Structures are given as C-alpha cells and as structure tokens.
Amino acid sequence: MTRLLHSRRAFLGRLAAAWPAMAIVRLAHASAVEELRTDSRTLAALGESVLPSALGSTGVDAVVGDFRRWMSGYREEAEILHGYGTSKLEYAGPTPATRWMAQLDALERRARARHRSAFGELSIDQRRALVREVLIGEKLDGMPAVVRAPHVAVALLSHFYGSSAATDLCYKADIGRDQCRPLGTSTRKPLPIAARG
Amino acid sequence: MPPAAGPRVIESDVCIIGSGISAAMVADRLARTTGASVVVAEAGDDVPSLHHRPALRDRFLRYGESPWPADHLEGYEIEGPLQSRSMQVGGLAMHWGGVTPRFSPEDFRLRSLYGVGSDWPVSYDELEPWYQEAEEVMGVAGEQGPIDMDPRQKPFPMPPLPLTYNLAQLKEWASGAGIAMWSQPSAKNSLPYRGRAACCRNDTCTPICPVGAKYSPDFTWTPLRRSGRVTMHPRVLVRRLVLDRRSMRVSHAEAVRRDRNSTPLEFHARLFVVAGGYVWSSHLLLLSASSRAPTGIANRSGLVGRYLAGHRNVQAFVALPRRLYPGMNGQHSLVTKQFMRTAPRADGRYLRHDLRVWESSVGRTPRLRNDAGELMLGDEILHDWRARTLGGTARVRAYYDVIPDRDSALTLDGRRRNHHGDPLPALAFRDASESAALREWSEGQIRGLIEGMARSGRVR
Numbered sequence: 242m243t244r245l246l247h248s249r250r251a252f253l254g255r256l257a258a259a260w261p262a263m264a265i266v267r268l269a270h271a272s273a274v275e276e277l278r279t280d281s282r283t284l285a286a287l288g289e290s291v292l293p294s295a296l297g298s299t300g301v302d303a304v305v306g307d308f309r310r311w312m313s314g315y316r317e318e319a320e321i322l323h324g325y326g327t328s329k330l331e332y333a334g335p336t337p338a339t340r341w342m343a344q345l346d347a348l349e350r351r352a353r354a355r356h357r358s359a360f361g362e363l364s365i366d367q368r369r370a371l372v373r374e375v376l377i378g379e380k381l382d383g384m385p386a387v388v389r390a391p392h393v394a395v396a397l398l399s400h401f402y403g404s405s406a407a408t409d410l411c412y413k414a415d416i417g418r419d420q421c422r423p424l425g426t427s428t429r430k431p432l433p434i435a436a437r438g
Numbered sequence: 439m440p441p442a443a444g445p446r447v448i449e450s451d452v453c454i455i456g457s458g459i460s461a462a463m464v465a466d467r468l469a470r471t472t473g474a475s476v477v478v479a480e481a482g483d484d485v486p487s488l489h490h491r492p493a494l495r496d497r498f499l500r501y502g503e504s505p506w507p508a509d510h511l512e513g514y515e516i517e518g519p520l521q522s523r524s525m526q527v528g529g530l531a532m533h534w535g536g537v538t539p540r541f542s543p544e545d546f547r548l549r550s551l552y553g554v555g556s557d558w559p560v561s562y563d564e565l566e567p568w569y570q571e572a573e574e575v576m577g578v579a580g581e582q583g584p585i586d587m588d589p590r591q592k593p594f595p596m597p598p599l600p601l602t603y604n605l606a607q608l609k610e611w612a613s614g615a616g617i618a619m620w621s622q623p624s625a626k627n628s629l630p631y632r633g634r635a636a637c638c639r640n641d642t643c644t645p646i647c648p649v650g651a652k653y654s655p656d657f658t659w660t661p662l663r664r665s666g667r668v669t670m671h672p673r674v675l676v677r678r679l680v681l682d683r684r685s686m687r688v689s690h691a692e693a694v695r696r697d698r699n700s701t702p703l704e705f706h707a708r709l710f711v712v713a714g715g716y717v718w719s720s721h722l723l724l725l726s727a728s729s730r731a732p733t734g735i736a737n738r739s740g741l742v743g744r745y746l747a748g749h750r751n752v753q754a755f756v757a758l759p760r761r762l763y764p765g766m767n768g769q770h771s772l773v774t775k776q777f778m779r780t781a782p783r784a785d786g787r788y789l790r791h792d793l794r795v796w797e798s799s800v801g802r803t804p805r806l807r808n809d810a811g812e813l814m815l816g817d818e819i820l821h822d823w824r825a826r827t828l829g830g831t832a833r834v835r836a837y838y839d840v841i842p843d844r845d846s847a848l849t850l851d852g853r854r855r856n857h858h859g860d861p862l863p864a865l866a867f868r869d870a871s872e873s874a875a876l877r878e879w880s881e882g883q884i885r886g887l888i889e890g891m892a893r894s895g896r897v898r
C-alpha cells in the first residue's frame with residue numbers, strides 16, 4: 242500500500258512540476274500531505290537522527306506525530322498576522338509538504354545509492370552524515386520558521402525547538418511557556434523537572 | 439416608474455463613528471449616565487466571540503495565522519507608516535498589548551517647563567479623574583510607584599500583576615544601577631474582574647488573549663448591545679459628515695453598507711462622536727470638506743491631521759550573569775518614570791523617556807550551527823543551547839519624547855482612492871526642529887544609560 246501511494250504521489254508530483262495546472266498541483270499537495278500524515282518511515286527515521294536523545298523513542302514519536310499534525314493542519318492562503326507599522330497583508334503560501342516529501346524521497350535514494358539500504362535501516366551516524374550532506378551550502382544559523390525551512394530535517398528541528406516542551410527540556414524546568422498557568426506561581430523559580438539528558 | 443429609494447435613515451441621540459477603545463469608553467459612560475439612544479457605525483466586521491479565541495490563538499502559535507482574519511478593508515494600502523491595518527469592532531485594541539501608562543504631569547507643560555512643544559489647555563490634575571474612570575472600566579492592574587514619580591488620587595482598580603521570578607531578578611539588577619522600577623500597569627486582570635477571568639500567563643496578549651483577562655472593547659460592547667443600550671452597525675463605512683444647513687453643526691453622516699452592494703445609509707443624530715483612531719478620525723474630518731468647510735469639518739484651525747506623533751524608542755538586549763527562564767510571562771514588564779519626571783537639564787537640552795525592561799530570549803535560542811560554523815544535529819543542538827542559557831538576557835527599551843513638526847501630518851492622497859472613489863490618507867512623520875536636532879544626542883544618552891546598566895549587571 243505504501244509503495245502504491247508513494248508511486249501515485251511521485252507521479253502526481255512529477256506531473257505537477259511538468260504541467261502546473263491548479264487542480265494537479267492541489268492533488269500533488271494533498272497526496273504529499275496524506276503520506277506525511279499516515280506513513281512516512283523516512284520521516285520517523287529522520288526524527289530519530291536529528292532530535293535529541295533525551296526525548297527517548299516515545300518523545301521522538303510524539304514530536305514526529307505532532308509534526309505530521311502540523312502538516313495536516315496547514316492552510317494555504319490563510320491570512321498571516323499583519324505586522325505593526327505596515328498596511329501590507331500576507332497570506333500563507335503553498336503547503337511545504339510537497340517539497341518536503343521530495344526531500345525525504347531524495348534521502349531514501351541517497352541511502353540506497355550509498356549504503357544499498359533504506360534510510361531507516363542505517364545507523365544514526367550514517368543517517369546524520371547523509372543529512373549533513375544534503376544541508377551543505379544551506380545558509381543556516383538560527384532555527385527558521387517551520388514553513389520557511391529549506392529542508393524537511395530543518396523543519397522538523399524548528400518544529401520541535403520552537404515548542405514549549407523544548408524550552409522546558411533545555412532549562413530542565415517546568416516553565417510551561419504558551420500554557421495557561423496561575424499568576425501566583427510565577428513569582429518563584431520554575432520547578433525543576435526530572436533530569437533528562 | 440417609482441421614484442428611486444433614498445438612503446435608509448437611522449436616527450439616534452448620539453452617533454459614534456468607530457468602535458475602538460475610545461468609542462467604547464464614550465458609549466459606556468453615556469449608557470451609565472444618560473438615557474441617550476446610541477448607535478455606532480463601524481467599517482469593519484464583528485469579531486469572533488471569546489469562546490473561539492483559544493482555537494484562534496492556537497492557529498497563531500502553530501502557523502502564525504492572524505487570529506483576527508479579515509480585520510481590514512480591501513483596497514486600503516496607504517502611503518506611510520500605518521500602525522496597523524486592523525479595522526473591526528473593537529478596533530486596534532482587539533490586539534493591543536494592554537499596557538496602560540498615563541501621561542506624566544510634565545507632559546502637559548512642555549513649553550513652560552522645558553521650552554519645547556506646547557502646553558496643553560488642561561492639566562494632569564484635571565485629567566486625572568478621567569484616567570481613573572477609564573482604568574476602572576477597563577480593569578487596570580497596577581502597582582503604585584514611588585509617589586513622586588507616579589501621582590495618583592486613587593488606587594488602581596486591581597492589585598498589580600505579580601513580578602515573575604525573572605522580573606524580580608531584573609528589578610534587582612536595575613536597582614543596582616540606581617533605577618527604581620515597578621510592575622507596568624496593564625489592562626489585564628490580576629483577579630477576576632467584572633465577569634472576566636484572571637490572567638493565566640498565556641503570554642499572547644498581543645495579538646490575542648484566549649481567556650478574556652486582557653481588556654478589549656468587545657467586553658464593553660457585548661453587554662451594551664445585548665441590553666439594547668447601543669445599536670452597533672458593523673460593516674458600515676462612514677464616508678462624509680454633512681453640516682446642518684443653518685449652522686456649523688453636523689446634521690448627519692453619509693455611509694454605505696459594505697455587505698449590501700454599497701447601499702447608502704444616513705445617520706442622523708443630535709451629537710456625533712468621531713472615534714476612528716489616529717488615522718481614520720482625521721481622515722473622515724478632512725474628507726468632509728465642503729463649500730462651507732473648505733478644509734474639512736472641525737478644521738478652522740487647519741490642525742486636523744497635523745502634529746502626527748509616534749512613539750520612537752531605543753532598544754537594547756543586555757546579557758546578564760543571572761539565569762532567567764524566558765517564557766514565564768514575557769509580555770509583562772517593569773517600568774520607571776524616573777527619566778520622564780525629570781527636571782529641566784542645566785544645558786537646556788530636552789530628553790525624557792519611559793524606560794521599560796522585559797525578560798528576553800534573544801541570544802539564547804537554539805541554533806543549528808556552533809561558533810565554529812559547524813552544523814549541529816541530535817544532542818549537539820541541545821547541549822549548545824543549554825550552555826548558552828546559563829545566563830539571561832534583558833530587553834531594555836526607552837520610549838523617548840519626540841516633538842512632532844506641524845507638517846508631521848495625515849493628508850488626503852489624491853493618487854490612491856478606495857472603492858467609493860474617496861482619497862485614502864497618506865501619513866508622513868516629521869520631527870520638529872528641536873527634536874530633530876537632538877535625535878542623535880538623545881539616542882546616545884539612552885544608549886549610554888543602558889551601557890551603564892549593563893556594566894552594573896556584570897558586577898555581582
């Protein structure tokens with residue numbers, strides 16, 4: 242089933258690139274989103290390779306799962322918060338899922354060409370080496386906005402490191418940014434969370 | 439053939455144009471103190487109700503989407519630094535930060551005290567009860583600052599938002615630099631207030647509070663509309679005020695319904711309140727020019743739209759050898775009036791500013807490359823991030839007083855028009871000569887102050 246879906250998506254992606262009619266582009270996007278949402282083993286394997294080990298396998302699965310939900314929930318042409326001091330309006334662009342799926346496919350091809358093995362069957366170090374190769378030449382420093390990430394590996398990292406959970410993990414403290422928390426407890430130092438990592 | 443129908447006429451005692459925070463304050467007072475019938479004409483749409491806001495906030499956090507979609511009119515791309523495109527029931531204050539500083543007494547006597555700008559025709563003492571009333575309507579939580587810096591006749595309606603652990607650290611730091619700071623007064627509930635919840639540090643005051651702890655004008659409009667004390671007409675664009683034939687009073691306002699093929703409407707009232715904010719009020723008055731009021735309504739002085747002022751600031755991020763925990767309540771801040779309530783300088787140069795301090799994560803966010811420029815993956819990113827968060831960062835910002843020039847102005851832009859053919863406004867800010875001459879020096883003084891604070895912070 243996965244291979245069939247993959248083939249259909251790859252076909253639609255190539256068709257959309259060659260003949261970018263709106264209906265075909267939408268189909269290609271929807272197909273990419275569907276595969277990311279339901280079953281991308283490469284994405285899961287990528288998560289294991291780039292996310293911190295302190296998350297454990299359950300934590301990595303949760304982050305990858307939330308990234309999939311993020312992708313499913315993305316709304317093209319949604320109005321973006323307009324800035325302060327300008328009359329310019331901005332709208333969300335096309336879903337990044339299509340290019341991210343193509344990048345996952347490229348990682349698979351690279352894994353098979355280099356190691357004759359699926360990306361997910363490589364060691365963590367081998368996977369990281371492949372990710373480093375594909376990111377050579379990218380201008381990266383801080384975490385970009387998820388939607389502007391030049392590569393799906395960076396998008397996944399940005400998605401995680403932009404979260405409240407990542408901040409708590411960094412500080413090993415229950416800050417709970419973005420969450421509804423009593424005002425009264427803000428006067429004391431955030432409670433430490435069980436040491437992880 | 440039947441005669442063409444004229445515009446629909448809506449009559450009331452008072453017609454308020456605009457529905458932002460000033461309009462809400464006026465309507466609230468009229469409802470409390472008079473029996474007047476009040477109608478409100480608002481060009482923008484109604485806003486989503488409170489129970490939709492958690493979901494709207496979530497979309498904002500995850501995708502950067504506007505929690506107030508369609509809060510603007512199409513075709514209103516204007517020339518100049520418009521503060522916000524937002525136009526909706528509640529106005530800009532639907533996504534304000536909820537910060538409620540008062541002017542200082544000196545602001546009303548600039549010419550007398552400092553030899554710049556103009557004195558106001560009213561004093562702080564005369565305005566003070568009205569500040570208090572507005573603070574009670576909104577629900578302002580505040581800390582009484584040192585009495586010589588923070589004059590008040592009555593206490594704040596609510597106790598202050600508590601200083602977070604971070605802000606307490608930063609207050610101690612500022613104190614070490616000789617600066618007395620306290621909790622910034624804010625229209626955010628430190629306790630449940632008038633049916634609205636207490637703040638629970640969701641920390642998205644701008645652009646949206648999901649629990650209603652931050653005051654926004656819809657909390658005034660909703661009960662007034664439900665009780666029938668106010669009739670709101672959203673999606674109604676007032677295009678022109680028309681003078682009474684026998685006097686210089688406004689007899690009616692010409693408007694169109696945006697959602698019904700621009701159906702014309704007329705608002706007739708004994709009293710009109712123009713409350714469209716710093717852009718649209720002046721714009722409407724200028725648009726209403728006629729043969730009897732050739733420069734616009736209420737503009738015999740020629741000052742409508744002039745002396746446009748912004749709030750310029752100098753900002754810096756200061757690295758401190760104190761561990762802070764960004765995200766505890768990042769939109770709340772410390773403030774001081776120490777540099778606003780200042781005596782004239784011996785050298786005659788004018789500088790006053792409100793200094794504010796926030797927690798910040800600048801310089802302490804995760805990154806993908808280390809100092810050597812090497813790409814990091816896996817645990818490397820987390821270890822690098824942890825090493826860079828052993829200290830903290832303070833955001834320091836000074837809003838300094840700038841005297842606007844007479845030609846710092848909103849004018850009608852003959853090149854850009856809305857769908858009805860009315861000229862759009864153009865904004866052009868310009869400093870008065872006394873401020874322009876001092877700009878470099880003023881900003882240098884503030885930078886020097888912040889550098890001094892930074893030095894004191896390094897010594898513990």
